[in-house]
Amino acid sequence: MNDETLLKVINLKTTFYTKNSKTEAVRGVDFHVNSGDVLGVVGESGSGKSVLMRSVMNILQENAKIDSGEVLFEGKDLLKLSPKNMKKINGKEMAMIFQDPMTALNPLKKIGDHLVEVIVRHKGINKKEAKTMAIKLLADVGIPMPEKRINQYPHEFSGGMRQRVLIAMALACKPKLLIADEPTTALDVTIQAQILELLKALKEANDMSIILITHDLGVVANICNRIAVMYGGLIMEEGTTEEIFYETKHPYTKALLNSIPKTQGNEKVRLRPIEGSAPSLLDPPKGCPFAERCEFANSKCFSEIPDYKKFSDTHKARCFFTVE
Structure with a gap:
């Protein structure tokens, strides 16, 4: 890790508009990623995590609009780029692994075709060279017999193997930033651990930063x-990670931690x-969005969104009562 800022997001707001309504999915978010960071973005489904990252890459649905904010990648505001120039960055400088490996691959295309298409588009090399590169990528992500597997279809791969293919596609151009959106959700626990270990190894080998989106704090503990x-x-x-797990300040974070399965010796601890x-x-609520579910909330929490309180150079929380 170092202090060189790779990505800086300032006051980002994204809204989905329909004929009669609007959904404020991202409501003024600031965060940064330094070179070498692995940042875990954690929260329940519907909290805005995936929309936030799709806003960063500017790959939103047609009815979504970024209302305000800056997305500075290596100092350049991506929101001011033309679609053509943004395409040059997406996939090459920044890449995303999308949710659910079971549906993310086209069932009518061979695995090799998925990879070759990405490599040819961004590298500008011929298909023969791209296929050689694709075989090496499959080997790099731990797929056995890549020369044979490259000619197979997605239905011939397990969920874990398909996830490895998606990782290979994302890494095809050696991006500086990899965004992994719930990369272990549809997989069993053993395969989840393998995929996380693979991401850690590839991060070190390729000297890249990672944003890991998940609803599970347990998933981020060993990688972020x-x-x-x-x-x-x-x-x-x-x-x-140490501050979030051991010096928790926000009641929502504490509630997420309490919902992780735990044991004390041989004794099982009941989930809360x-x-x-x-x-x-x-x-959206006028005040703190967690107020309805918070045991500490009072009238102020329902009427005002709290500002951040800082506890160190790296630790802050948006709550009126964090100190108490």
């Missing part, structure tokens, strides 16, 4: 050096679910 906890379209707490449900961003 920093964590941002997101809820209701806002980042509620941000800090180093978070009561209630996440707020609708069709009509």
Whole structure:
């Protein structure tokens, strides 16, 4: 890790517009990624994590609009780039592994065709050279007999193998920043661990930064050096992994930690679910989005969004009562 800032996002707001309504999915988010960082973005489904990262890469649906903010990648504001220039960065400088390996690959195309297409588009080399590179990429992500597997179809691969293919596609151009959107969700626990270990190894081998999107704090513990906890379209707490796990300041972060399965010796510890449900961003709350579910909330929490309180150079939380 070093202090060179690779990505800096400032006051980013993204809204989905329909004929009669709007959904404020990202409501003013600031975060950064330094070179060599692995940042975990954690929160329940619907908290805005995936929309935030799609906004960073400017690959939103047609009815979505970035209302304000800056996305500075190596000092350059990506939101001011033309679609043509943005395409040169996406896939080459920044790449994304999308959710659900079961559906992310075209079932009618061979694995090799998926990879070759990406390599030819960004590297400008011929298909024969691209196929050689694709075979090496499959070997790099741990797929056995890559010369044979490159000619097979997605249905001939297990979920874990398909996830490895998606990682290979994302790494085809050696990006500086890899965004992994719930890369282990559809996989069993053993394969999850293998995929996370693979990401760690590839990060070191390729000297890149990673943003890992997940709903599970347990997933980020061994791979991330920093964590941002997101809820209701806002980042509620941000800090180093040690600060988030051992010096927790926000009630939502504490609730997420309490919902991770634990044991004390041979004794099982009962899970503590978070009561209630996440707020609708069709009509976002005026105050803290967690207030409805928070045992410490008072009238101020329902009427005002709290500013951040800083606890160190790396640790901050958006809560009125963090100190108490």
